[in-house]
Amino acid sequence: MSVSAKVLTVDAALMRGDFRLTIDATVPLDGCTALFGPSGSGKTTLLRLIAGFDRPNRGRIALGSTPWCDTATRTSVAPHRRGVGFVFQETRLFDHLSVAGNLAYADRRSAQSAAGYTFDDVVAGCELERLLDRRPASLSGGERQRASLARMLLARPELALLDEPLSALDQRRRLELGGLIGTLPERFGVPVLFVSHDVDEICRLADHVVVLADGKVSAIGRTGDVLNAAEFAATRDDPGVVLDGTVTDIDTRLRLVTVDAGGSALKLPLIGPVSAGTHVRVRFRARDLAIATQAPTALSIRNVIAGDITAIDADGESAFVTIRLAVQGGVLAARITRAAVEALELTVGQHAYALVKSASLE
Amino acid sequence: MTTPDLAALVLTAWLAFATTAVLLVIGTPLAWWLARTESAGKPFIEALVALPLVLPPTVLGFYLLLLFNPGAPLGAFWLSVTGDTLTFSFAGLVVASVVYSLPFMVQPLASAFSSVARAPMEAAASLRASPLDAFFSVAVPLSARGFITAAVLTFAHTLGEFGVVLMVGGNLPDRTRVVSIAIYEHVETLAYREAHALSAILLLVSFVVLTLVYAFNRRHSVRVG
Numbered sequence: 001m002s003v004s005a006k007v008l009t010v011d012a013a014l015m016r017g018d019f020r021l022t023i024d025a026t027v028p029l030d031g032c033t034a035l036f037g038p039s040g041s042g043k044t045t046l047l048r049l050i051a052g053f054d055r056p057n058r059g060r061i062a063l064g065s066t067p068w069c070d071t072a073t074r075t076s077v078a079p080h081r082r083g084v085g086f087v088f089q090e091t092r093l094f095d096h097l098s099v100a101g102n103l104a105y106a107d108r109r110s111a112q113s114a115a116g117y118t119f120d121d122v123v124a125g126c127e128l129e130r131l132l133d134r135r136p137a138s139l140s141g142g143e144r145q146r147a148s149l150a151r152m153l154l155a156r157p158e159l160a161l162l163d164e165p166l167s168a169l170d171q172r173r174r175l176e177l178g179g180l181i182g183t184l185p186e187r188f189g190v191p192v193l194f195v196s197h198d199v200d201e202i203c204r205l206a207d208h209v210v211v212l213a214d215g216k217v218s219a220i221g222r223t224g225d226v227l228n229a230a231e232f233a234a235t236r237d238d239p240g241v242v243l244d245g246t247v248t249d250i251d252t253r254l255r256l257v258t259v260d261a262g263g264s265a266l267k268l269p270l271i272g273p274v275s276a277g278t279h280v281r282v283r284f285r286a287r288d289l290a291i292a293t294q295a296p297t298a299l300s301i302r303n304v305i306a307g308d309i310t311a312i313d314a315d316g317e318s319a320f321v322t323i324r325l326a327v328q329g330g331v332l333a334a335r336i337t338r339a340a341v342e343a344l345e346l347t348v349g350q351h352a353y354a355l356v357k358s359a360s361l362e
Numbered sequence: 363m364t365t366p367d368l369a370a371l372v373l374t375a376w377l378a379f380a381t382t383a384v385l386l387v388i389g390t391p392l393a394w395w396l397a398r399t400e401s402a403g404k405p406f407i408e409a410l411v412a413l414p415l416v417l418p419p420t421v422l423g424f425y426l427l428l429l430f431n432p433g434a435p436l437g438a439f440w441l442s443v444t445g446d447t448l449t450f451s452f453a454g455l456v457v458a459s460v461v462y463s464l465p466f467m468v469q470p471l472a473s474a475f476s477s478v479a480r481a482p483m484e485a486a487a488s489l490r491a492s493p494l495d496a497f498f499s500v501a502v503p504l505s506a507r508g509f510i511t512a513a514v515l516t517f518a519h520t521l522g523e524f525g526v527v528l529m530v531g532g533n534l535p536d537r538t539r540v541v542s543i544a545i546y547e548h549v550e551t552l553a554y555r556e557a558h559a560l561s562a563i564l565l566l567v568s569f570v571v572l573t574l575v576y577a578f579n580r581r582h583s584v585r586v587g
Contacts, residue, residue: 053484079487080496086488092481096503105499109490155489 006191008159012049012059012069021045021215027208029063029159029191032182034202034223037212043195044089046212047161050193051086052079063159085157085190089164091148093136099147100132106154117188119154125187126150126180142173149180153188160184162194166201175271178205203227203242203283224281228330240285243330247278256302262329267302268359282359289334290355291323293344303356305332309348312341325354363559369536370544371563377452377540378520381459385467385516386509388460393471393512394497397479411468414461423529426458430530448530455531455538462526466515474508475501511575518571521564 008027013020021042027033035043048054050061052068055076061069069076093102107119123129126146136144145165152160165181166174182205184192196202202209202223209226211219219226224242245261255270261282268282296304307327314321321341323334332354346352396408414422430448431437440448448454478501486496502509524542531538533547541560548557 051484051488053487078492079484080490080492083490084488086485088481088485090481092485094482094485094500094504096500096506105486105491106489109495151489157488 006064006158008050008193009060009062010046010050012056012061012071014045014049014054014056016045019045019215021049023049023059023215023217025210025217025220027193027210027220029193031185031207032192032194032205033208033210034206035193035195035210035212036197036199036202037218038197041212042215043197043212044163047086047163047193047195050159051084051161052077052082083156083158085152085155085160087145087148087152087160087162087165089167091136091144093139093144093147093151095136097136098132099128099134099136099139102136102147102151103128103132103154106151110154110156117153117156122150122153122188125153141168142177145169145177146180149177153184153190157190160190160192162192164195164197166196166198174201181205199227199240200283203240203281224330240283241330241333243282243284243332245280245282245329247274247276247280250274250276262327264305264328266305266356266359284332284356284359286322286333286335288357288359289332290357291325291334291336291340291344291346292353292355293346293350295353296355299355301355301357303359305354305356307332307352307354309346309350309352312346312348314338323352325352327354364556366535366539367544367556367560370539370541370560373452373536373539374521374541377455377459377523378517380456381463381520382467382513382517384456384460385463386513389464389467389471389512389516393468394475394479394501396468396472397475412465414463415465419462419523419525420529422462423458423526426461426526426530430454430457450530450532450534450538452537455527455540458526458530459520459523462523463516463519466519467512470512470515471505471508474505474511478504507579511579514571514575518568521567 006029008029010027011024013022019042023046035046037043045054049056055069056071058071059069060067060072067075067077068082093099094105097105103119103123123132126149128146128150131139131143131147136147139147145168149165162181166178169177178201181192181194184190194205206223208221209219209223210217211226219229224244227240227242243261243264245259245266247257248260248265249258250270251258252270257268257270257274259266259268259280259282266282274280292304295306305327307325309323310326310331311324312321313324315335319337319339320335321338323336323341323346325332325334334354392411396404396411427449428434429436430440432441432447432449437448440446440453444453446453448457482500482504483493483496486500487493491499522542523540524546527538527540527543533539533543541564545557545560545564548554548560
């Protein structure tokens with residue numbers, strides 16, 4: 001199923017007490033888009049503006065050429081007519097209905113819609129077969145989120161808004177549900193805009209990222225580009241570098257996945273279910289990379305990537321420096337000591353090897 | 363039990379049913395508005411709704427009597443439409459009881475609505491339900507306990523009405539002679555046996571009804587009064 005690459009245009013301001021949200025952005029609705037930022041940066045408020053639960057003091061919100069809200073012409077499309085699905089942080093399942101009743105509530109009201117999937121497709125996709133007769137109050141956190149996601153899908157929305165869908169879950173459930181969310185655009189043809197403040201999560205799920213800070217958009221673009229940008233790195237403690245790649249081989253005996261990242265072949269541990277040809281992002285944290293001036297032998301590290309040093313940046317007054325190494329497919333960053341730089345006599349332009357102690361397949 | 367006393371019991375039951383039915387229709391939108399509004403006029407409306415709780419029934423009855431008088435606009439309008447007066451009539455009793463029991467319907471309902479007025483309504487809207495659809499399919503079922511509490515309290519409160527009825531309805535057999543009036547009359551004429559019978563029935567019904575409400579709301583408190 002292809003995803004319609006519509007754009008969401010938001011040019012709006014909202015004042016609430018001391019908080020001020022001023023958004024002027026065009027968000028491509030293609031696959032999964034993450035809305036990233038610290039708490040209090042306005043992520044949830046922006047989602048609520050898009051859904052129509054809150055109105056901006058001034059501005060315009062439109063999906064493609066359809067205006068949803070325009071304070072200049074005093075128009076506002078009611079939330080139930082926007083065709084926007086919303087998964088709330090606290091799920092908001094209806095307690096007076098069973099899980100099946102909650103899903104049917106959405107299904108009945110969207111049956112005329114053109115989306116080509118059925119009640120059963122969604123139940124199977126969200127693995128709810130054995131929970132249908134249960135009451136929401138008796139479900140675990142992960143089950144509630146799955147039911148809530150399924151209910152949203154059955155409203156057959158043109159855009160799915162997810163407010164921190166994974167924040168209340170433990171690590172294992174996060175991976176499971178995250179995997180499901182990542183496949184929504186492809187399986188159900190619905191673009192996803194989700195709120196997150198977890199870089200791992202964004203790296204794994206998002207094709208695009210919108211970064212919010214203090215009520216403003218501070219960056220927007222493809223996930224790799226945004227996360228690798230120096231301005232983004234400066235605000236985080238070792239956010240890592242992201243390389244786009246494609247799975248070329250899966251070795252189930254050694255539990256390894258081979259990923260081709262722009263010409264560099266990487267061997268990574270096999271965690272979740274992946275298939276050959278899948279597009280993936282590989283994330284390298286600077287502290288997990290070491291540098292060698294010669295191709296090492298007899299080493300436990302499986303991933304050695306050759307490249308050229310493009311920069312050596314001192315890390316404040318600390319003992320560390322960050323080496324930037326241009327490799328095929330991108331620029332890696334390695335955090336090593338000043339002492340190592342002197343001992344190896346590293347200079348900009350020099351050929352070197354990045355030893356990857358660990359990298360995560362996202 | 364004498365026939366007039368039985369008639370008084372039936373009339374009282376009818377009055378309580380009619381009042382509860384009318385208040386469900388009027389009180390529900392009013393309570394919904396109170397639960398959702400951010401209007402500056404909210405305290406004013408809340409005070410109006412609560413007034414019958416604190417006003418002596420005779421004061422309320424006195425003003426209603428003035429309004430119901432065929433010389434007043436409301437009384438004249440009613441007379442021209444129905445051919446009957448509001449004073450000293452069953453219809454007049456229903457209208458008076460609706461005013462008198464208003465807080466017993468609106469306050470429990472508004473309290474129940476306040477917890478379902480925002481979050482579940484937004485969820486319903488995100489599932490393509492219009493506000494009216496969402497009200498009936500989500501807010502009402504989620505407030506079922508509030509509805510039952512409000513209806514039972516309104517019913518029970520109307521059963522025991524005295525002062526307002528006396529002011530606007532008087533004591534006309536089969537028309538305005540409700541149980542509380544009948545008891546008063548029996549006591550005045552020293553017919554204690556009849557007074558005992560009617561009083562005991564009223565006491566028992568009220569006690570059973572309230573016990574049911576509190577048992578029902580044991581785990582789910584609804585603010586009352």
